[in-house]
Amino acid sequence: MIPEKIKKILRKQHYEIVGEHSAVQICRWTKKSLRNEGVCYKEKFYGIKSHLCCQMTPAVIWCPNKCVHCWRAIELTLGDKISGKIDSPKKIIDGCIKAQRKLLTGFKILPNSRKKQLSKADIKKYQEAQEPMQFAISLSGEPTIYEKIGNLISGLRKRGKTSFLVINGLYPEKIKELKNKNQLPTQLYISVNTPNKELYKKFHRSSKKNAWEKLNETLEFFPKIRNKTRTVFRMNLVRGLNMIEPENYAKLIKKSNPLFVEIKGFMSVGFARKRLGYERMPTHKEVKDFSEKLVKELNSIGENYKILDEKIESRVLVLGKRKEELKIKKI
Numbered sequence: 561m562i563p564e565k566i567k568k569i570l571r572k573q574h575y576e577i578v579g580e581h582s583a584v585q586i587c588r589w590t591k592k593s594l595r596n597e598g599v600c601y602k603e604k605f606y607g608i609k610s611h612l613c614c615q616m617t618p619a620v621i622w623c624p625n626k627c628v629h630c631w632r633a634i635e636l637t638l639g640d641k642i643s644g645k646i647d648s649p650k651k652i653i654d655g656c657i658k659a660q661r662k663l664l665t666g667f668k669i670l671p672n673s674r675k676k677q678l679s680k681a682d683i684k685k686y687q688e689a690q691e692p693m694q695f696a697i698s699l700s701g702e703p704t705i706y707e708k709i710g711n712l713i714s715g716l717r718k719r720g721k722t723s724f725l726v727i728n729g730l731y732p733e734k735i736k737e738l739k740n741k742n743q744l745p746t747q748l749y750i751s752v753n754t755p756n757k758e759l760y761k762k763f764h765r766s767s768k769k770n771a772w773e774k775l776n777e778t779l780e781f782f783p784k785i786r787n788k789t790r791t792v793f794r795m796n797l798v799r800g801l802n803m804i805e806p807e808n809y810a811k812l813i814k815k816s817n818p819l820f821v822e823i824k825g826f827m828s829v830g831f832a833r834k835r836l837g838y839e840r841m842p843t844h845k846e847v848k849d850f851s852e853k854l855v856k857e858l859n860s861i862g863e864n865y866k867i868l869d870e871k872i873e874s875r876v877l878v879l880g881k882r883k884e885e886l887k888i889k890k891i
């Protein structure tokens with residue numbers, strides 16, 4: 561259950577609370593796409609549609625970490641066990657779709673109205689957006705803490721929707737369970753932001769004592785699911801903090817053999833702004849220079865990754881082995 565005080569704060573940040581422990585927030589790229597002002601890098605790289613994306617979480621304030629770069633309200637998180645009543649996946653999916661529709665109301669255009677309308681939305685896109693087809697399970701908190709995450713993913717698949725699940729890697733047993741039950745998402749992201757254990761402690765400030773070891777256990781398991789889901793090793797680069805030791809990042813990538821490596825520049829927004837200022841945001845050139853160093857290290861250990869694409873305004877690049885694998889072909 562989410563305490564009333566925290567609900568208030570989340571609502572102020574335009575979250576729509578769903579049931580007991582889930583939430584939706586409209587991504588700024590969904591809004592931009594609705595106004596035909598651009599799309600997110602995941603639409604450019606993988607082909608999902610930003611205007612059909614539902615950014616949600618089934619564990620809005622539950623996470624064992626307090627990562628310094630997180631732009632969510634980690635100061636409010638309540639550890640790694642959801643307390644109280646647990647909602648069914650169906651209730652969460654239906655609730656998220658309803659919440660998404662509610663949050664998009666401001667984009668509505670009344671075609672026959674004589675009143676001056678403020679919305680700049682593309683009406684066709686707005687109508688399509690009533691039925692989100694992509695679930696970004698990543699909004700806030702650690703989604704694998706929700707015990708029925710596998711059924712949530714298979715519920716989305718049954719409805720013909722793609723799912724991107726972002727994990728912190730601290731629950732390898734959950735990923736093994738998803739594999740055994742055939743419940744892996746369309747695309748599975750693991751966040752890896754440090755090349756060694758010492759920096760991991762400072763960066764992620766985990767309440768789990770063996771967090772680095774758990775992360776590595778999940779990375780070691782990744783090759784076993786390579787043909788079951790599209791795996792992504794995701795790095796968030798903070799200037800003057802974790803843009804070091806490309807050779808050690810390369811070893812972690814080799815160990816997990818992901819389909820893609822996403823390398824993104826840190827954004828000093830939301831709650832992260834209080835911890836790390838604008839001066840910590842690397843430019844696209846810095847992110848690209850680091851990516852090139854990483855490619856060199858990977859190539860030197862026999863991993864033929866290369867830069868497949870980039871989106872300059874998002875300061876992000878994607879590495880992989882074959883460009884033709886980028887676009888999603890099946891849910």
Ligand code: SF4
Nearest residue numbers: 587600610613615696
């Ligand atoms: S995939 Fe991510 S960035 Fe793109 S629209 Fe969805 S939540 Fe936003």
